[in-house]
Amino acid sequence: MSKASPSNLPASVRARLQNLAKQRDIPFDLILARFAVERLLYRLSQSKHAHQFLLKGAMLFAIWTPDAHRPTRDVDLLGFGSTELDTVKSIFAEICAITVEDDALEYRTETLEVMPIREAAHYGGVRVNLRAMLGNIRIPVQIDIGYGDVVTPEPDFVTFPGLLEFTAPKLRTYPIYTVVAEKLEALVTLGETNTRMKDFYDLWFLSQRFDFDEVLLKKAILATFERRGSQLKPLNEIVGLSASFIEMKDATWKGFLRRNRMDHIELAEVITRLRAFLSPMLPGPQSEQPE
Template identity: 40%
Template sequence: MRGSVHSKGSLLLTAWRAPVARPTMDIDLAGKTNNELEDIRSLVGEVCEFATEPDGIEFTAASIEVQRIKEDAEYEGVRVRFNGALAKARIPMQIDIGFEDVIVPRPVEIEYPAMLEFPPPVLMAYPKETVVAEKLEALTVLGLLNSRIKDYYDLALLARLYPFDGNLLAEAIRSTFRHRGTAIDATPVGLTEAFSADPARAVQWRAFVRRSRFESESGLDLDLDEIVAQVRRFASAPLSATAREDAFDLKWRLGGPWA
């Protein structure tokens, strides 16, 4: 399965050793195979039956259910549900697989941290640049209607913890927006005060923080306007440069600024 899918989504924050990873209810993957339901069922079934170190968890291939998601969207995906078990505890699993997206600069090999003293699994995954580019494209398209509050958390965390090469990030932005048919906006509504001041979004953000149980020491239990300001500080320069079709030769060091 390793060459057939690439890991993406919030689970990558754990792989990148982020000290404060948000909880998630599913596994997000990018499919590099065809999206026929029976082929996906077979692929996940092989993983369920793959022999690993005896960690006590069992996955039941016979329980696999597959269905299409985003039926009317340009980029159709597949949702897979199946059951796991640890002793008498039932563990419902969900995998969402998207298709057709571009990955810039290229997929990277990661070691996913193991909870027990077993060798870490080695996976192919999105680079950080594509993660950022896809989230910026989503907040550009959705504007004031954006309810993907978790994306703002992810972007703020990425900006705080990791360095970025401006040229690589700009290329990921250009490629992602072009592939999805989205015009690059130097100042998308989703990064303005009009968005962060919206009462409905503020309520969603507070609910997200409460569910996620962030510690005050993490610096991420801020008001939405502060989080949006952090993301704007990180994203405005590369968005502006790519919107003008200019080169972006700057570097982002931990916490910024671009220099």
């Protein structure tokens, strides 16, 4: 729920978002989705439930990098507390109904749907779907909530950069070290069945943009693997960093880049970079060239 404002605000917001989409060469529907997620995060940050969630996933890149990373429509959270579907639905109904400054969005609580995430690999998860309205524009919103993971080091508390001039959300987020640790764990565990090309891209991107404290990164990796009951393998035993994986997934990789309108980079170059970046964190003999 938003505080009262001029009746032409939805049209004004729509026009400004359309201009942003043109300036950034991003599809308008992606800008709409990002705006709806951003303003939902603001409502979450103003609610009594703010302490129950950490922001994770691709939306973190909006905080870490001023330029566009890769487009995403959804938001990922780490949740603390009950995973009961009725409880989660009640929480998000309250979040959607909270009174805030008018940002021209209305979140329709009658469209709330909550379901278990069947593909959640570890401790289960919950998916929340609902619809936001910007005037007469319908914007689907999806929130995926995971439970049970460890966060090393402590969560960050940051301001999420807004698309427009509305008050920005301030909320707790995953530290970058945990992001790397979880993506590595998925890469190791999934092996040749891995189709999560976004994880390879994200790890490559982060390894180039940031300097990591190796001691802290090792700590985060060990904590994640231990919590998930996974085995940390030597570099040359990780299928997802092998030459055979490059050959097997090259078409999948190119399709990922094409769908997301991203600049071309060879999967072999990405894997070589990841081997160099990750080798100091892994046990056993190392080689920076895929085998």
